[in-house]
Amino acid sequence: MKTDAPALILMLAAALAAPGPALAQEPVRSFDQLNTRLKPGDTVYVTDAQGREIKGRILSLGTGALALEGGGRTYGPADVATIQVHRADSLRNGALIGLGIGSGLALAGCLAAELSEGDSEHAGWCVLGAAVYGGVGASIGIGIDALIPGKKIVAYRAPGSAGLSHARLSVAPVVTPRAKGVAVSFAF
Numbered sequence: 001m002k003t004d005a006p007a008l009i010l011m012l013a014a015a016l017a018a019p020g021p022a023l024a025q026e027p028v029r030s031f032d033q034l035n036t037r038l039k040p041g042d043t044v045y046v047t048d049a050q051g052r053e054i055k056g057r058i059l060s061l062g063t064g065a066l067a068l069e070g071g072g073r074t075y076g077p078a079d080v081a082t083i084q085v086h087r088a089d090s091l092r093n094g095a096l097i098g099l100g101i102g103s104g105l106a107l108a109g110c111l112a113a114e115l116s117e118g119d120s121e122h123a124g125w126c127v128l129g130a131a132v133y134g135g136v137g138a139s140i141g142i143g144i145d146a147l148i149p150g151k152k153i154v155a156y157r158a159p160g161s162a163g164l165s166h167a168r169l170s171v172a173p174v175v176t177p178r179a180k181g182v183a184v185s186f187a188f
Contacts, residue, residue: 027157031077032063037155038085044068045084045152046075083156094145095138102137106130 028037038044040061046054046068056068066083067074110126170185 027082027154029157029159031066031156034061034066034083034156038083042085044155045086046080047082047084048075048079049081049158051081077158080156081158082154084152085155086150087153088150089145089148091142091145094141094143094148096141098137098139098141098144099134100137101141103130103134105137106133 028034038058038061040058042058044056044058046056046066048054054068054073056073059067059069061067065074065076066080106129107126110129114126168186170183172183174181174183
């Protein structure tokens, strides 16, 4: 059984290099659109108009109100600055990265051995090795990806808020025996 190892490696590299779908979305700016990003039962982090963050599970979601479980608190559009939701990271990307690394290393080793020895009759073992090492790599990738926490995604931002509500600009004079000037700092 003769296999064209360089062509197989190129096909694998092309498949792994293909771009995935873009998942980033802009936050909605209207309570009417909240149902496109959230659903009852989701755990959300609501930052109210005073800047306090409240964590809660959504009881109901309407066009003019968001009701959270626990305190029985209902928020209207005027009461909310942002709503964030915690999204878990998919294990799929870790599995694919591990699969690619494991398979790629095995195939590169086979290709190097084949080129140095000029022997191509062990191609079946190379494919088997790529499958085994790919599986091991995928398992390791899933394990590593499971350790990475998800992230908070802004699902709603009130109209008129730029998302820099905690930004600070400081200007202070600096006068020393050697220097005179102004220190400017910006933090967010």
